[in-house]
Amino acid sequence: MSALQKQNRIRFSLLLVCFIFIIPVVIYSQSIVVVPMGKIDDKLVEQTVQKLKESGMQVTLSKKESMPTGSYYAPRKRYRADNIIATLQKRAEKNIYYMAITSEDVSTSVHGHKDFGVMGLGYVGGNASVVSSFRIKNKNLLYRIAWHELGHNKGIDHCPSKNCIMMDAEKKDRTKEMLFLCDKCKKKWN
Ligand SMILES: [Zn+2]
Ligand SMILES: [Zn+2]
Numbered sequence: 001m002s003a004l005q006k007q008n009r010i011r012f013s014l015l016l017v018c019f020i021f022i023i024p025v026v027i028y029s030q031s032i033v034v035v036p037m038g039k040i041d042d043k044l045v046e047q048t049v050q051k052l053k054e055s056g057m058q059v060t061l062s063k064k065e066s067m068p069t070g071s072y073y074a075p076r077k078r079y080r081a082d083n084i085i086a087t088l089q090k091r092a093e094k095n096i097y098y099m100a101i102t103s104e105d106v107s108t109s110v111h112g113h114k115d116f117g118v119m120g121l122g123y124v125g126g127n128a129s130v131v132s133s134f135r136i137k138n139k140n141l142l143y144r145i146a147w148h149e150l151g152h153n154k155g156i157d158h159c160p161s162k163n164c165i166m167m168d169a170e171k172k173d174r175t176k177e178m179l180f181l182c183d184k185c186k187k188k189w190n
Pocket of ligand 1: 169
């Protein structure tokens with residue numbers, strides 16, 4: 001066997017190893033694409049991405065985008081969360097979640113209000129969500145909202161356990177109390 005043939009054989013073997021080991025990991029592990037939108041501090045994005053990685057997700061940081069056309073709600077000078085989610089949902093594939101991160105104020109129709117300001121929104125079983133630092137006193141805790149909305153996308157509803165990440169914010173900023181994923185929610189996380 002010539003040296004070139006030998007080299008090609010090694011290359012082929014390496015390629016085979018890649019197919020056998022790496023591709024299934026890419027297909028079967030869940031990943032999340034974080035999309036910075038509108039006004040947002042780069043450091044806060046970085047910190048949130050880091051924390052999402054700690055949740056066991058593969059995280060990709062996408063390039064910055066403007067707020068989606070049509071999401072602006074002029075009467076309250078803020079952006080409709082549902083519209084942002086609908087924009088991202090179009091890109092979502094199986095096992096890939098999309099999350100918009102912004103410091104703009106976002107709102108949705110909830111608690112009997114047509115337009116209610118929220119810290120984040122993610123539908124149970126959906127593939128896209130949005131998180132906003134606008135209403136959080138301690139901006140460094142935005143990652144807890146990110147975990148919460150991702151939890152909704154993973155099919156988890158609000159949880160009554162004290163200090164669970166999936167607790168209902170009940171119209172307040174309760175990020176300080178959202179400390180961990182309770183055992184029940186942990187089981188549903190995957
Ligand atoms: Zn929630
Ligand atoms: Zn829980």
